[in-house]
Amino acid sequence: MIVLGDRLPDLMSDELRRTDTVYDIIVSGSHLYLVCGDKGMKCFTISY
Amino acid sequence: MNGKVKVWDAEKSDIKYSTRVEGHMHDIKENGDHLYGALQHDDQLTVVRYDRQLTNRDTVVSIPYKTNQLSQIDVRYREIVVTDWDNELIKLYSSDGEFVRDVQLKDAKQPYGVRLMKDDCVLVSDWEADSVTKYKTDGSGEIVWRCDDRLRYPTGLCVNEWGFIFVSCYTGDKIYLLSPQGNCLITHCQLTKTGCVTA
Numbered sequence: 350m351i352v353l354g355d356r357l358p359d360l361m362s363d364e365l366r367r368t369d370t371v372y373d374i375i376v377s378g379s380h381l382y383l384v385c386g387d388k389g390m391k392c393f394t395i396s397y
Numbered sequence: 398m399n400g401k402v403k404v405w406d407a408e409k410s411d412i413k414y415s416t417r418v419e420g421h422m423h424d425i426k427e428n429g430d431h432l433y434g435a436l437q438h439d440d441q442l443t444v445v446r447y448d449r450q451l452t453n454r455d456t457v458v459s460i461p462y463k464t465n466q467l468s469q470i471d472v473r474y475r476e477i478v479v480t481d482w483d484n485e486l487i488k489l490y491s492s493d494g495e496f497v498r499d500v501q502l503k504d505a506k507q508p509y510g511v512r513l514m515k516d517d518c519v520l521v522s523d524w525e526a527d528s529v530t531k532y533k534t535d536g537s538g539e540i541v542w543r544c545d546d547r548l549r550y551p552t553g554l555c556v557n558e559w560g561f562i563f564v565s566c567y568t569g570d571k572i573y574l575l576s577p578q579g580n581c582l583i584t585h586c587q588l589t590k591t592g593c594v595t596a
Contacts, residue, residue, distance in 0.1 A: 370567050371552060371566060371567060371569040372552050373424065373469070373552060373553030374552075374554070374563050374565035376563055380407060383569070384553065390405075
């Protein structure tokens, strides 16, 4: 089972909107990041 | 256009290192002691290599580049792969920039995200075809997954240590989680501030 959990504070900006475009995805340890270009990254927890 | 490359301390949400670049940095991947970036400037796409402190940069390879679309790279051990959106192919280089070969991707439309796999195959997301395909080095491919809902334009790919595939999408409000066999485990996950999704 993989659980995508709470959204954490964004990196670089806390103003990212849900509709901001996403260019890449990174999974590292217990975090998942959505790369939104130069606006920053949305960050989520992830657990297994 | 000028931009910046930044290395973040994710735990502290703080910038560790930063450097300016002239051009548009499309993608960055890590490999060992280095970071490899796909930097577009004018009509060239240059694969550049940094140390982890961003203090030194060298050019690995420069590629003529016509499109304004994004290209992703991946680096694994001693191999670099770059997607070529315009020509439906991937370009393979050694980590020192020596050209290895082009691989024409059969039935590809607009290859975007790319990941080198442990079995020497290459996983590619296709922006226009709304799919993720696993290609062999001869260019033959097997579709791992095709998007069948309203979501369009898959972008980045990530494969975890157990082979699960994470796919981001340009629209930004969903991700997909695929099993190693291509079964979609998460479909309509809405990534809200309080959202929680279980697969």
